[in-house]
Amino acid sequence: MTVAVVLYTSDLRVHDHPPLRAALDGAQEVVPLFVRDPAVDRAGFAAANRLAFLADCLVDLDRALGERGGRLVVRKGDTVSEVRALVRQTEADEVHLAGGVTAFARAREERLRKVLEEDGCRLYVHDGVVDVVPPGDVTPQGSDHFAVFTPYYRRWAGEPLRTPLSAPREVRVPTGVRSERMPRRSGIADVSPGLAAGGESEGRKRLASWLTAHGDAYEQRHDDLAGDVTSRLSPYLHFGAVSALEAVQRARKRGGAGAEAFVRQLCWRDFHRQVLAARPGAAGADYRPRHDRWRRGAGAEADLAAWREGRTGYPVVDAAMRQLAHEGWMHNRGRLLTASFLTKTLYIDWREGARHFLDLLVDGDVANNQLNWQWVAGTGTDSRPHRVLNPVLQGKRYDPDGVYVRRWVPELAGLGAPAVHEPWRLSGLDRAAYDYPDPLIGLSDGLERFRRGRGTS
Template sequence: MTVAVVLYTSDLRVHDHPPLRAALDGAQEVVPLFVRDPAVDRAGFAAPNRLAFLADCLADLDRALKERGGRLVVRNGDTTAEVRAVVRRTGAGEVHLAGGVTAFARAREEHLREVLEGDGCRLHVHDGVVDVVPPGDVTPQGSDHFAVFTPYHRRWAGEPLRTPLAAPRAVRVPTDVRSDRLPGRSGIADVSPGLAVGGEREGRRRLAAWLTAHGDAYEQRHDDLAGDATSRLSPYLHFGAVSALEAVQRARKRGGAGAEAFVRQLCWRDFHRQVLAARPGAARADYRPRHDRWRRGPEAEADLAAWREGRTGYPVVDAAMRQLAHEGWMHNRGRLLTASFLAKTLYVDWREGARHFLDLLVDGDVANNQLNWQWVAGTGRTAGPNRVLNPVLQGRRYDPDGAYVRRWVLELAGLSGPAVHEPWRLTGPERAAYDYPDPLVELSEGLARFRRGRETA
């Protein structure tokens, strides 16, 4: 029998899966393979929350394949070595893989191609599995990528999209291919207690439920911190448990301003991926250097620690940081204001914040995380590099009654209404009743310090 291998990476689903469909169309048997590679840990991509969510996704993928007569083959070790071992064991003539954009993913593809071709096996890299519009499909004249979102969105929105693929009815897997045990959540330490359940089944359920309950109001409510009306699909998109293309198609079919606002957010995701694909160094270095004189030393380290712990003295910032610690996820508006507070009000290098986010975020995606941090810090592709978000005004605007703050900053639960955003204004015994720190820095002082640092750089 002819055999093909499908190497799963960040595309852990059976619905709308071009590599799986291509393998099934070209071979009588297929080996759905996932390799738990120690190189991923060494590269810094493995974090407890993502490992736990990954375990859920793999278990759910195995379940879906078994429902179709197949199974997931899991191996532990070097990716190339394990793929090669499966190819030699089965005599597979083809390996199918979803294309990636990070330097790590690109290097993995090149190494696989070189080794497999030496064995007479062909590697097929499929674009448009993780993206809606693959990097490089739309480019401006004279450049390999768009550096500004608006013209990119204009072109992206007009691109014809393929029809999402149905899940296969049957998957036949060779019986003599060994599999290691599926990883589980139970052995993973330091997982956030409120971490969501992973897997394609849960992701598809959430997409359908959210479109019905909140999709129409998304344009008006996506910044509502307390309302929690965002889709929360980012972890499922990060692991490929939900197809971004299918999400776009389903939202467009529903129609309306809310659906279009949601689709725009998915366009931002593709935008960042096409930037990183063209400029892989942007994962670490400033896309547009401002030559900042970032604060360093013991005082800056103490401020960074207080920010991580949610003890800055600015309630909406602290609420968002505590949500991150508890859930391994943070509301998008919270991500913007906490990043602005660290990089501009505290004037600490954005890479310190990006690293902390990647340590905790279940949706910790290199392209979105690093490039969004640079957008806020003013070192990325932004028209307002010196714009600073005021946490008090942000709190009043996006959490007007203080419900979000009281949900996460329990010390302030007794403060009613918008007063919760400025507890330092309380005096005497009333202030002493709240075990909550004073602000690390006056906002005017932080703004002046940021401007001095950037102007003299």
């Protein structure tokens, strides 16, 4: 019996899965494998919310494979060592996995290729599994990647896409292959109480129901903080429980302005991935240095703590930070507001904010998290690097009735709009009635400090 191994990483599904299909086409038996690598923990990416969501995804993947006669094999240890041991045990001829863009993923692929070649086993790295358009497929003349989104989007939108693959009918796994016990969410501490359920079945249901209920309204309402008509698919995309390519194809089939606006957001995901693939150092270093003199010391630390805890004195900022803590997720407009406030009003290094987001976000993805933070901070690909978002005006525009603020900042539940966005303007007993802090800094003072620090004033 010929055997192939499918190494699952951030592609935890059975639908539209090129590595699984290729393995089944080329071998009589297949071992679907996921390795819980301690190197991920050491790198600081083993956040509780993602571990809990991952556990859901693995349980669901094991169930889906079981319905097809197979199962998921889970191992713990160094990924390369565990794959090699499994290849030797099963005498596998091939290993298939989805291509990655981070420095960690690229190094893992190279190590795998080297050790498998020594054992006479071939490694197949499949592009277009996690992305819609793989990094490097769309490039400008004279460069290895696009540094500006709009021209990238024009090219990306015209790329021919493959047809999504159906789930296999049968998966035969060799007997005698041991597996660790499947992880469970219940065994993980410090999980955000409002964290969504993970898994391919949940993600596919969410995609279908969202396209029907909110797809048409997405263009007009995707910034509506209280209405929250965003798809909330980002965690499922991050873990590959939903195929980004299939999501694009289904949205385009539905058609309309809302569907196209949704597709454009998925393009942003590919855009950041192709930037990181070309410039892996951008995960921690400025893509475009601005020679910032970021604030340090006790004052900056106190402001950073207030920002993390949702007590900056700016209600819409605090509401978004508290949503993050409760759900392990934050509305897209909230992400822009909180990041702008930290980097440009408080003038604190974007890496501090990116680290906190990675500590909590269930969709905490290196490419999208780090490069979105750089975009807002003005050290990334934004063509207007010095723009500053005013949280008061943004709150009034995207939460005009104050519903979002009152939902997450209950101290202000008794205030109506527009006062709920500027409670410090109340006087006397009216102000004393609300146990809510005054702003950390005036917006004009923060703007002037930012301009001085960046040297634009």
